[in-house]
Amino acid sequence: MDITAWQTQLRKGAAELVVLSLLTAGERYGLDILDHAGGAGGVLSDGTLYPLLTRLEREGKVKARWAMADEAKVPRKYYRLSAEGEALVAEMQRAWHEFSAFVTGAIEESAHERPPAAPSRPIPSAA
Amino acid sequence: MNDRLPPPADLFLRQLEKALWPLSSGERDAILLELRGHLFGRAAQGKAALAAAIAGLGDPEELAREFAVAGTGEGLRKVGLPGRALVPLQLPDEVAGHRPRLKVRDIVAQVNATRLASRDGLQLVGAAAVATLTGTNFLLAQTGSGAGVEAWPVMIVRVVVIVAAMAAAYRIILSDDREPWVPKLSTFRFATAQVSLLAAIIGAVLLLIAPLSLIGAPPAVRTAAAFAAVAFFSCAAMRVQPWLAALAIDRRDVTLAAAWRGTRGRLWHIVRGWAVLVLPFYLVHILLSTLMMKTVSSPAGQLALAGLDGIAAACALIAAILLNATVFRWAARESIPEPRPFATEPPSDEFVLAARIKLDRLFEASRLENGRL
Numbered sequence: 001m002d003i004t005a006w007q008t009q010l011r012k013g014a015a016e017l018v019v020l021s022l023l024t025a026g027e028r029y030g031l032d033i034l035d036h037a038g039g040a041g042g043v044l045s046d047g048t049l050y051p052l053l054t055r056l057e058r059e060g061k062v063k064a065r066w067a068m069a070d071e072a073k074v075p076r077k078y079y080r081l082s083a084e085g086e087a088l089v090a091e092m093q094r095a096w097h098e099f100s101a102f103v104t105g106a107i108e109e110s111a112h113e114r115p116p117a118a119p120s121r122p123i124p125s126a127a
Numbered sequence: 128m129n130d131r132l133p134p135p136a137d138l139f140l141r142q143l144e145k146a147l148w149p150l151s152s153g154e155r156d157a158i159l160l161e162l163r164g165h166l167f168g169r170a171a172q173g174k175a176a177l178a179a180a181i182a183g184l185g186d187p188e189e190l191a192r193e194f195a196v197a198g199t200g201e202g203l204r205k206v207g208l209p210g211r212a213l214v215p216l217q218l219p220d221e222v223a224g225h226r227p228r229l230k231v232r233d234i235v236a237q238v239n240a241t242r243l244a245s246r247d248g249l250q251l252v253g254a255a256a257v258a259t260l261t262g263t264n265f266l267l268a269q270t271g272s273g274a275g276v277e278a279w280p281v282m283i284v285r286v287v288v289i290v291a292a293m294a295a296a297y298r299i300i301l302s303d304d305r306e307p308w309v310p311k312l313s314t315f316r317f318a319t320a321q322v323s324l325l326a327a328i329i330g331a332v333l334l335l336i337a338p339l340s341l342i343g344a345p346p347a348v349r350t351a352a353a354f355a356a357v358a359f360f361s362c363a364a365m366r367v368q369p370w371l372a373a374l375a376i377d378r379r380d381v382t383l384a385a386a387w388r389g390t391r392g393r394l395w396h397i398v399r400g401w402a403v404l405v406l407p408f409y410l411v412h413i414l415l416s417t418l419m420m421k422t423v424s425s426p427a428g429q430l431a432l433a434g435l436d437g438i439a440a441a442c443a444l445i446a447a448i449l450l451n452a453t454v455f456r457w458a459a460r461e462s463i464p465e466p467r468p469f470a471t472e473p474p475s476d477e478f479v480l481a482a483r484i485k486l487d488r489l490f491e492a493s494r495l496e497n498g499r500l
Contacts, residue, residue, distance in 0.1 A: 030161060031164070031165050045185075046165065047184045047185040047190055048193075050158070050162065050165075051193035051196070052197070054158070055197035074160060074164040075160060076164050077164075
């Protein structure tokens, strides 16, 4: 069974939380975010990060500035959380913990409990 | 310090730049600059890291669509989605000053792309320039021969027609104006600015070499000083050309100051483009003019040389206009457009239908032939 589409939806939802969480540590540029994400289990890639950052900036969740680092050959765009982004990431992290605890609990419970057996005889029709 | 990206990364960015057309030039520049920095960072980690980064960025077209959806309202509207009031991603001035380094072949390719993307009508500009330059060259050669030809009316006709042709050429290349030859207020603004610029250059050169004449400097020194002054002021004039083009097409956003700022750090590109594309024609024009004035006395010979000179000068003019139009796009921070798929009219539906029927028959015949084999 192919679960690729389902995994894609999961990643899309999680990528925003990963990026915003990484920015709680302070200002970062794109490559820095990717390196700190360490692949993030396939949640973030080079191709998904930059459009996501563009959207987050447009939505006012992050703020950006350009700066020329000494070792860099071209200017870098540094991102940081806005006040709205800080409040949002705290809320998202809390919701994520609750959600993951609920899903993990449901999976573990289903592994230990068997559902009641279905009746073997067919139900007679009303006619 | 080597600031060129390895070819695969450079190719990726070029493809992405083309695919980012729905976005504004400010957004496009910001995205390309950020990804350029990203790819530089990966290139520093090694070839494998760079290859993985390019693979991770995926298909440039798909990535551009992601950016279009994530970006500003303009990009959204162009991909068919409702635009919203969004935060523009304009680059700050210190970053906007960053300019890519171009090789001569890149400059020539951009000028050629400008030519291919322009609407039909440059041929008419060329024909008008050749006819005017040939006729006026010939008449000017007759001024000292007792034929009763005055130089100044000929020069006035020459300047008026050439300036009108230049304005029409800019409108053909840089705007969607369907009547490029019809004089408008913008045409007069362009003509005034163009003639004033020429007069200013000539005046400045004369002012500079006048003291040399007064102190009795040798002719060789005066000539060298005049050439140096012309070169200096011509270089300065090259940075003003986007403003002149903007006047011709009535674009108010590219002011004189904007043209000067927009060509900052790019004068060397413009000079190299001019040396490759315009100077050869210009040198031929000077050679033929000199030949006509100094060695040929028969009217038939003068007419033949005037014609060849007219062609060379018209080629120099068209090449300079195409280069200036390309520089205008640099200054206005517009991308060089893709060539238009049909230079004239697209084929008619009947033509397409007939071609399709013919292809179907050929395909059927080929299929039957293969079946027999």
